[in-house]
Amino acid sequence: MKDYLRRHIWILSKLYENPKGLTYKEFEYEWGRTELNSLKTPLPKRTFADCLRAIEEAFDIQISSDVRNGYRYRIVNREWLEKDNVKDWLLSAFAVNGLLQDSKGLRDRVMYETIPYGNGHLLKILECMKKNQVVNLLYQDFFDDEPCEILLEPYFVRVFHQRWYVIGVMLNAPEGEEPEERTKQGRIRRYALDRVHRIFATEDTFKMPRGFTVDSYFADAFGIIVEPEVLKAERIRIKATDINHRRDYLRKLPIHWSQREVENHSDYSIFEVTVxxxxxxxxHILSMSSEVEVLSPNYVREEVVRWVKEIAKIYGLKTLDF
Structure with a gap:
């Protein structure tokens, strides 16, 4: 079974790292040279074909080989996959793992951004999401003295800043909340899995709202916080300077999917995001220090200023009234 999985991951990694594809002969030659194949076993064409079918089914991808492509096996729906963040992430993760397995010398030269806590609950959450089962969480936030039980309809999971979160409708209202407020509208909450003490599936099930997706829920959010009852999405103008090439970094890694560069000057640019x-x-804005400046709306700019003044107090600095 171990060799079976290794062979599949290895073939997947070769398909992923070679967009133009490889012929069967090239696969066969590379398989004979890889460190994964320590016993130097052959790669029969029938076995190779079985692997391709299994990979297609497991990852919902299409692999083809035709005469116009020189009988090269390649992923034909690659562009579509790159638009599906989850599938693209899974494929790239497996491809990197295959490459690391293929070359032992790389294992001590690659570092992942680890997620230190909460991974143990993730599979249970995903299994409950698959069956639309209500979950019971024993959860303790940082500002709570004791853990509390939460009944949750798990809608989505998301990783953000090295933490897994589960997002869904909380069915039991917090202590002290009035009964008339205990409705599903506005009851969507997020829970960090690193603060979950235990989790189990209940016998109750729920129905996902039609057309409600993780992308639509987070469409106007920068990160994990979504508070439509408190804040609405705003068109925020941000000035990014050439200090430390900040505007180049923003061009390559936008703050939000809505980001647009609306002005380009010799030493700075103006970006707009709707978030x-x-x-x-x-x-996040504060983390970029003096390299960026919020221009508008004014209340967002004032909030940044408030934090700057608080930071100045901590360091014993005098601030101007601005």
């Missing part, structure tokens, strides 16, 4: 100005967004 909720939540706590995590403000913190």
């Amino acid at each position: 909720m100005p939540t706590y995590d967004f403000i913190q």
Whole structure:
């Protein structure tokens, strides 16, 4: 079984790293040279074909080989896959893993961004999401003295800043909340899996709202915080300077999918994003220090200024009234 999985991952990694494809002979030659194939076993064409079919089914991809392509096997729906963030992430992760397995010398030269806590609950959450089962969480936030039980309809999961979160409708209202407020509208909450003590599936099930997706839920969010009852999405103008090439970094890694460069000057650019100005967004702006400046709207700019003044106090600096 171990060799079976290794062979599949190896073939997948070769398909992923070679967009133009490889012929069967090239696969066969490379398989004979890889460190994974320590016993130097052959790669029969029938076995190769079985692997391709299994990879197609497991990853929902299309692999073809025709005479016009020189009988090269390649992923034909690659562009579509690159638009599907989850599938593209899974494929690239497996491809990198295959390459690391293929070359032992690389294992001590590659570092992943680890997620230190919460991974153990992720598979259970995903299994409950698959069956639309209500889950019971024993959850303790940082500001709570004791853990509490939460009944949750798990809609989505998301990783953000090295934490897994589960997002869904909380069915039992917090202590002290009035009964008339205990409705599903506005009851969508997020829970970090690193703060979950235990989780189990209940016998109750739920129905996902039609057309409600993780992308639509987070469309106006910078990160994990979504507070439509508190903040609305704003068109925020940001000035990015050439200090440390900040505007080049923003061009390559936008703050948000809505980001547009609306002005380009010799030493700075103006970018616009349409996003909720939540706590995590403000913190991200502050992380770029003097390299960026929020121009508008004014209340967002004032919130950044408030934080700058708080930071100045911590360091014993005098601030101007601005």
